[in-house]
Amino acid sequence: MNAIIDQDDNQSPEYAIHTRKLNLWYGTFQALFDVDLSIRNGMITSLIGPSGCGKSTFLRSVNRINERLGYVRIEGDIDVLDNNIYDPAVELVQVRKQIGMVFQRPNPLPISIRDNILFGHRLHNKGSKADQDEIVESALKQVLLWDKVKDRLNHKGTELSLEEQQKLCIARLLPVKPSVLLMDEPCSALDPKGTAAVEELIWELRGEYTILIVTHNMAQARRASEECIFMLMGKVIEHQATEDLFVTPAQKETADYIEGRYG
Amino acid sequence: MPEASSTKLASTADFDRRDLDWYIDKVVQLIVFFAGISAIIFIIGIFIFITMEGLGFLFEDFTFKEFFLSPFWEPSDEDAPEYGILALIAGTASVTGLAMIVAIPFSLGAAIYIGEFATGKVRETLKVLVELLAAIPSVVWGFIGLSIMNPLIIDLFDVPVGLNVLNAGIILGLMAAPIMTSIAEDALKAVPDRYREAAEALGATRWQVIFKTVLPAAKNGLLGAVLLGVGRGFGETMAVLMATGHAVNIPGSLFDPVRALTATIAAELGETAVGSPHYQALFTIGIFLFIITFLINLTADLIVRGIRKG
Numbered sequence: 001m002n003a004i005i006d007q008d009d010n011q012s013p014e015y016a017i018h019t020r021k022l023n024l025w026y027g028t029f030q031a032l033f034d035v036d037l038s039i040r041n042g043m044i045t046s047l048i049g050p051s052g053c054g055k056s057t058f059l060r061s062v063n064r065i066n067e068r069l070g071y072v073r074i075e076g077d078i079d080v081l082d083n084n085i086y087d088p089a090v091e092l093v094q095v096r097k098q099i100g101m102v103f104q105r106p107n108p109l110p111i112s113i114r115d116n117i118l119f120g121h122r123l124h125n126k127g128s129k130a131d132q133d134e135i136v137e138s139a140l141k142q143v144l145l146w147d148k149v150k151d152r153l154n155h156k157g158t159e160l161s162l163e164e165q166q167k168l169c170i171a172r173l174l175p176v177k178p179s180v181l182l183m184d185e186p187c188s189a190l191d192p193k194g195t196a197a198v199e200e201l202i203w204e205l206r207g208e209y210t211i212l213i214v215t216h217n218m219a220q221a222r223r224a225s226e227e228c229i230f231m232l233m234g235k236v237i238e239h240q241a242t243e244d245l246f247v248t249p250a251q252k253e254t255a256d257y258i259e260g261r262y263g
Numbered sequence: 264m265p266e267a268s269s270t271k272l273a274s275t276a277d278f279d280r281r282d283l284d285w286y287i288d289k290v291v292q293l294i295v296f297f298a299g300i301s302a303i304i305f306i307i308g309i310f311i312f313i314t315m316e317g318l319g320f321l322f323e324d325f326t327f328k329e330f331f332l333s334p335f336w337e338p339s340d341e342d343a344p345e346y347g348i349l350a351l352i353a354g355t356a357s358v359t360g361l362a363m364i365v366a367i368p369f370s371l372g373a374a375i376y377i378g379e380f381a382t383g384k385v386r387e388t389l390k391v392l393v394e395l396l397a398a399i400p401s402v403v404w405g406f407i408g409l410s411i412m413n414p415l416i417i418d419l420f421d422v423p424v425g426l427n428v429l430n431a432g433i434i435l436g437l438m439a440a441p442i443m444t445s446i447a448e449d450a451l452k453a454v455p456d457r458y459r460e461a462a463e464a465l466g467a468t469r470w471q472v473i474f475k476t477v478l479p480a481a482k483n484g485l486l487g488a489v490l491l492g493v494g495r496g497f498g499e500t501m502a503v504l505m506a507t508g509h510a511v512n513i514p515g516s517l518f519d520p521v522r523a524l525t526a527t528i529a530a531e532l533g534e535t536a537v538g539s540p541h542y543q544a545l546f547t548i549g550i551f552l553f554i555i556t557f558l559i560n561l562t563a564d565l566i567v568r569g570i571r572k573g
Contacts, residue, residue: 065464070382096466103464107457110480119475120465169461176465 013082016041016180016210017062022076024054024061026069031057033234035076039227044202044211046225046242048218050262054234055214059182062212063099064092081179097124100173102183106165108157108172113140113149116157116168121175135175143171143201163194167201181205183213187220199224218258222246230254313549320346320543330547336511336527338541346544348551353513354428354521358503359496361432361517366440366492371485373440374447379473390448397441401501408434408506422518426508429517434506435499439492446491446567450484451477487567494559497552500525524548 017039024032032054039045047055060066062078077084085095108116117136140146145167157168166186187195202211202224215221221228228242238245238254249255333347377389408430416425454477462476508520528545535542
């Protein structure tokens with residue numbers, strides 16, 4: 001798609017996200033300890049671990065959305081596509097343009113489906129009214145929602161079913177042309193059918209985007225990701241290809257977790 | 264434990280026992296019920312009362328054309344009294360209109376600051392202060408209009424009298440702003456945080472989040488806040504009586520004195536003979552005011568509750 005505005009670097013870096021000694025505190029509580037992670041470009045990587053292990057915290061520091069809480073302190077670096085996003089010169093808006101996020105609870109805005117899709121696009125492309133219909137159509141087609149909603153683009157996004165809302169939330173990221181998609185338990189509010197549909201969609205997007213997905217659901221991590229990271233108590237325990245992590249985990253904690261001994 | 268189960272069985276006999284607590288519960292329910300519907304009783308009672316007092320005028324001297332379309336309010340003219348409230352309506356409307364022009368930017372700005380920017384102590388302090396501001400008696404505002412704004416306007420604009428639309432509009436705007444701020448802030452607070460998060464994650468700046476997401480989502484509540492301000496403006500009496508100049512006049516400029524509907528009742532009711540046409544005419548103004556403010560407040564309430572869509 002988008003042959004017109006293709007600003008890909010000639011050689012894309014091997015790692016989309018690269019962290020060095022990332023420590024994070026909420027007030028006085030330390031949530032992340034020396035996280036060193038290298039997340040491959042163009043792959044689906046899942047983050048698993050018990051509640052409170054820091055997986056969502058890590059995810060939310062990759063687009064710096066954590067900062068809206070106001071009491072978060074960070075040490076260390078996160079490089080996204082070889083740029084340190086915690087550099088003081090970095091503009092948050094540009095960071096978020098590159099890194100889209102899907103939240104645990106679908107959060108379409110209370111505006112029409114069409115306006116939802118165009119929301120990000122309009123923020124970043126001032127004045128260009130052209131091609132809006134095309135953008136809406138192509139984004140909705142990519143998330144397999146076009147046939148269902150094409151006749152009611154003026155209905156509110158919040159009137160859709162949860163599964164459709166979540167797909168809409170993924171679709172509205174695409175016109176902004178991010179390179180990384182962060183997904184924070186995107187299926188946890190959905191029923192099994194919706195979960196399957198959204199997982200299928202995530203799998204469809206593989207290769208086009210680097211996808212980092214936090215999940216509570218180990219089966220989902222196994223089905224829907226290529227690499228898998230296991231975190232515990234704010235630390236990264238293991239990072240492997242998904243099939244290896246689930247079949248031959250290197251660490252005892254990982255083995256205990258995937259066998260359901262805790263968490 | 265066979266004994267325990269047998270005593271339980273025995274105690275089933277008095278399932279229908281009513282002790283003191285039961286009666287207290289019923290009595291309290293009744294009292295609370297009457298307290299609850301008292302608002303309805305009072306509203307209907309007041310409406311009936313002012314209608315009865317004004318009824319004589321409505322059926323005898325009242326002509327729709329004169330009452331609403333004549334700018335001459337001369338009830339004490341002994342030969343040919345005239346009861347036209349057009350000038351009074353113009354007075355109330357002009358003052359309320361100016362008040363909204365003053366109050367909307369103030370209250371919306373304050374609500375956005377308190378709701379979206381201020382945090383912690385600043386926010387709490389401001390909320391308390393705004394509520395204190397709303398509690399200032401209107402006669403104090405009138406006093407400010409009379410003794411501070413009046414000479415100030417005379418000085419600044421070189422006009423002979425400082426009691427006019429401008430003075431009353433500013434005073435009324437400042438009076439209405441706190442309650443409007445409070446309600447507007449509630450409306451902003453009711454916007455779920457995930458909308459802000461969604462917009463921010465898409466790369467919206469703080470201002471874009473507010474302007475493109477929060478304000479549209481809160482627009483019903485904000486409209487309700489404005490309407491309540493308008494209702495306040497229509498109903499306000501004392502400050503308007505003191506700051507408008509109290510001259511029956513259709514204003515041609517901001518510096519013209521006017522007279523408001525409410526102020527007319529307040530100033531003249533004590534000097535009329537009970538039951539006279541003048542007295543009844545004042546009550547007819549009361550009916551008119553009652554209906555207008557009732558409709559405005561009802562609309563505001565419906566909008567705030569989101570019963571209306573749009």
